[in-house]
Amino acid sequence: MIVGQQKDFDEIKKMISGYSRLLVLGCQTCVAISFAGGMREVEILASMIRMDRKMAGQDVEIVEEAILRQCDFEFLDSVKDLVADCDVVLSLACGVGVQAMAERYPDKVILPGINTTFMGLTEEMGIWSERCAGCGDCVLDRTGGLCPIARCSKGLLNGPCGGSVNGKCEISPDVDCVWQLIIDRLKALNQLEKLEEIFPIKDWSVSGHGGTRKIIREDLTA
Amino acid sequence: MKGKFEPLILAFCCNFCPSCSADLAESAKLQYPPNIRIIKVPCIGAVGTIHILKALENGADGVCLMGCLEGNCEYSTGNFRARKRVQYVKKLLGKLSIEKERLEIYNLSAAEAHRFCKLAREITETVRTLGPIPLKIDNSKI
Numbered sequence: 297m298i299v300g301q302q303k304d305f306d307e308i309k310k311m312i313s314g315y316s317r318l319l320v321l322g323c324q325t326c327v328a329i330s331f332a333g334g335m336r337e338v339e340i341l342a343s344m345i346r347m348d349r350k351m352a353g354q355d356v357e358i359v360e361e362a363i364l365r366q367c368d369f370e371f372l373d374s375v376k377d378l379v380a381d382c383d384v385v386l387s388l389a390c391g392v393g394v395q396a397m398a399e400r401y402p403d404k405v406i407l408p409g410i411n412t413t414f415m416g417l418t419e420e421m422g423i424w425s426e427r428c429a430g431c432g433d434c435v436l437d438r439t440g441g442l443c444p445i446a447r448c449s450k451g452l453l454n455g456p457c458g459g460s461v462n463g464k465c466e467i468s469p470d471v472d473c474v475w476q477l478i479i480d481r482l483k484a485l486n487q488l489e490k491l492e493e494i495f496p497i498k499d500w501s502v503s504g505h506g507g508t509r510k511i512i513r514e515d516l517t518a
Numbered sequence: 519m520k521g522k523f524e525p526l527i528l529a530f531c532c533n534f535c536p537s538c539s540a541d542l543a544e545s546a547k548l549q550y551p552p553n554i555r556i557i558k559v560p561c562i563g564a565v566g567t568i569h570i571l572k573a574l575e576n577g578a579d580g581v582c583l584m585g586c587l588e589g590n591c592e593y594s595t596g597n598f599r600a601r602k603r604v605q606y607v608k609k610l611l612g613k614l615s616i617e618k619e620r621l622e623i624y625n626l627s628a629a630e631a632h633r634f635c636k637l638a639r640e641i642t643e644t645v646r647t648l649g650p651i652p653l654k655i656d657n658s659k660i
Contacts, residue, residue, distance in 0.1 A: 305613040336568065340610075343571040347614055350653045 297326035297417070298390045299424045300333060300410040305344060311407045312386060316355055318345070319382040320409070321375065321397070322362030323389035330424055332410045333388030335362040341388070341409065366393025372400045379404055415446075432502030432509065438490050440481035447474035453495035525579035525645040527554050529638070530569070532562040534592050536584035538628035543635050550638035553645075562586070562623075563596025570607050570621060575653070580645035582637070583623040590627070597625060617648050 312318060320342045328334025342358045349356040359378055365371045366389035379385060379397075384405045387394045390412040398406040414426040429446040435453070436443060445451050449467045455475030459466025463476040482488050502509070531537045537558050543550060559565055562585030573581050583604060585597035601623055608618040622644075624637050 305610070336566070339568045340571060343568065343575050344610060344614060347571070347575050347616070347653060351614070 297329055297415070298392070298412060299330040299414050299416045299426075300327045300390055300412050301330075302332050302337060302341070302388070302410050303408070305348075308341070308345075308386070308409055309348060312345070312384060315384040315405075317357045317359075317381065317383045318342075319359045319361065319375070319378050319385045320345075321366070321378075321385055321387050321389070323364075323366040323387075323393050324362050325365050325367075327388060327390055327393075327410060328362070329418065331422075333390075335360075337388055338362050341386075362388075366390075367396050369396060369400055372397060376401075430503070431498075431500075432504070433499060435495070438493070438495075439478045440485060440487065440490075442474055442478045442481060444474055444478065447472075453498060523646060523649055525553050525642060525648075525650070526577060527551075527580045527582060527638075527641055527645060528573045528578040529554050529556045529582050529584055529641075530559050530562065530565045531556050531584045532586055532596070533558050533560050535586040535590065535628040536562075536624075536626050536634065539626055539630045539634040542629065543631035546631055548631055548635050550635040551642040553642045554638045561591065561593050561596040563591070563593060563599040565600060565603070567603060567607050567610070570604075571610070574611075574616070574620070574651060579648075579651045580620040580622075580641055582621070582641045584634075584637070585623065585625050587625045587627050616651065619644050619648060620651065 320338045322328065322333050322335050322338035324334055328336070331337065338360045342360045346356060346358060359382060361375060361378055363371050363374060366387060379401050382404075384407060385397060385401070386407050386409045387397055388409040389397070390410070391408065392412075394406055394408045415428040415430060416424050416426040419425050426446050428443060429451075431445045435445070444453060444455060448455055449465050449471065450457060452475065455478075456473055457475075460473040460476055463473055465471040465473045479488070479491065482490055531540055537556070540556055562583050565583055570581050583600050585600050586592070588597060591597045604621060604623040608621055611618050611621065622641055626633055626637070
């Protein structure tokens with residue numbers, strides 16, 4: 297899932313200054329799971345904005361709403377009346393959701409309330425970590441299901457490097473060396489021979505280095 | 519705001535221990551400030567950030583959470599979660615320039631009627647000293 301973090305309140309305050317009718321719009325999918333942009337966070341942020349405006353003696357009218365997915369156009373139509381009635385939309389969706397809203401509602405100011413951080417998973421309640429870098433050419437079949445692109449600090453394909461000490465990365469004793477994890481896992485799976493194959497130079501053109509990526513499936517298009 | 523300011527304090531009390539202490543205080547005819555309004559909750563860990571913020575937004579001058587003693591939570595970790603949540607909300611209040619002392623969390627057993635009254639007086643006095651919450655709400659209408 298996409299993991300996000302709510303922006304600092306002072307930054308949000310600055311973005312919405314001058315607007316008096318706000319739609320705070322959450323997304324009930326990924327960012328709700330990472331406690332950054334679901335209905336719960338919409339209510340909290342709206343309450344804070346109202347209190348802040350009250351103390352500043354400024355009027356504000358806030359509509360709180362969250363939709364199932366902000367990254368799909370078909371879900372965005374359900375809020376068209378709410379969008380029409382507000383001055384600005386403060387979206388708590390990931391960057392994809394914010395852009396989908398901006399594309400669907402070209403005449404409306406759409407502001408981001410969260411920073412989209414990474415693609416990852418919930419390790420435990422309150423802890424999320426990165427797992428995928430979206431490199432466009434998955435190598436997990438050769439690395440025991442552990443990604444060296446996203447989880448090696450250097451993104452090495454033929455690791456580990458000399459900075460791996462007791463299974464930890466040289467950048468911090470709190471960070472696992474993913475190459476150590478890969479070796480341990482391949483050993484457990486009796487697949488250590490996979491490490492004898494040297495990874496060739498990776499084609500980064502499919503990783504966004506060749507420009508904005510787009511997928512077209514002719515069999516599915518109208 | 520002439521005269522003596524009387525704050526409105528919302529006390530979320532866990533249904534297991536602190537609520538019993540409050541009941542005990544009442545049946546023993548012990549006095550605690552009438553400023554305290556109690557809301558019983560099934561576990562103090564069930565009180566979310568939004569409940570605390572809404573209380574302050576809608577007229578409470580202070581909020582306190584009363585949970586069971588540490589290690590005695592019926593649901594194992596509810597009171598620990600609540601303590602962390604209170605710290606988090608205090609940070610949010612800091613962002614709003616609202617005094618963090620308006621929010622407190624206490625742990626008490628089911629048989630601490632005197633302590634319940636003492637804590638009620640403590641939070642009331644703290645908030646009374648701070649004055650009305652700076653949200654320009656007329657508390658007398660609540």
